[in-house]
Amino acid sequence: QKEVEQNSGPLSVPEGAIASLNCTYSDRGSQSFFWYRQYSxxxxxxxxxxxxxxxxEDGRFxxxxxxxxxxxxxLIRDSQPSDSATYLCAVNVRGFGNEKLTFGTGTRLTIxx
Amino acid sequence: ETGVTQSPTHLIKTRGQQVTLRCSxxxxxxxxxxxQQALGQGPQFIFQYYREEENGRxxxxxxxxxxxxxxxxxxxxxxxLELDDSALYLCASSTTGGDTGELFFGEGSRLTxx
Numbered sequence: 001q002k003e004v005e006q007n008s009g010p011l012s013v014p015e016g017a018i019a020s021l022n023c024t025y026s027d028r029g030s031q032s033f034f035w036y037r038q039y040s041x042x043x044x045x046x047x048x049x050x051x052x053x054x055x056x057e058d059g060r061f062x063x064x065x066x067x068x069x070x071x072x073x074x075l076i077r078d079s080q081p082s083d084s085a086t087y088l089c090a091v092n093v094r095g096f097g098n099e100k101l102t103f104g105t106g107t108r109l110t111i112x113x
Numbered sequence: 114e115t116g117v118t119q120s121p122t123h124l125i126k127t128r129g130q131q132v133t134l135r136c137s138x139x140x141x142x143x144x145x146x147x148x149q150q151a152l153g154q155g156p157q158f159i160f161q162y163y164r165e166e167e168n169g170r171x172x173x174x175x176x177x178x179x180x181x182x183x184x185x186x187x188x189x190x191x192x193x194l195e196l197d198d199s200a201l202y203l204c205a206s207s208t209t210g211g212d213t214g215e216l217f218f219g220e221g222s223r224l225t226x227x
Contacts, residue, residue, distance in 0.1 A: 004155075034215075042220065043201075043203055043218040043219060043220050043221050044156065044203070044218050045115075045218070046215060046216070046217075049215060088155050088156075090155075100146065100158040100161060100169055100171065101146075101148075101156075101158065101216060102158070103155030103156050103157070104155050105153070105154055105155045106154075106155050
């Protein structure tokens, strides 16, 4: 079982609709969860992070975390063509001064005008 | 722009050669992490440097090594290059002891091994 799993897509969503991206993780000790956006040929950029169960909203983006189900999601409202990118889910497990992110393989999202 | 700069941006090497990649961290950040991203994959953690010492390592062989300098900049060295080392190498800076690991990535160094 992969540590962080995402549907690789591609996921196609009409402009203006809600895009829903999902991620599951295997380590119940995971504490922090991140969503990165990566445009083709570019480096990942942080969109959202969430630490507690429930929803966290930032503009058009909402991150949802359910630790009991080991599930993280990202909702993008009013999708725009500029949202077309690969979305990477990442999980941080803190050890004794040893921090690292474990990434999923990413979901490729295409917004159709 | 994250303030993290990497060099070179692109390079081509042949199998068996050695390569050094460089990274300058964002101002105020004391930790540098290196990731390898193969085509179509998510980034994989190579190692992290804090206070000039390796502070955690992923599942990479010893021919992957690094350094961190007093100004927090860092180098990634890969010896005896193999074809599978072809990837985008990402440097990320952060502040250890602060939040739980928000990373700021540079634009990466794309390595092609022939």
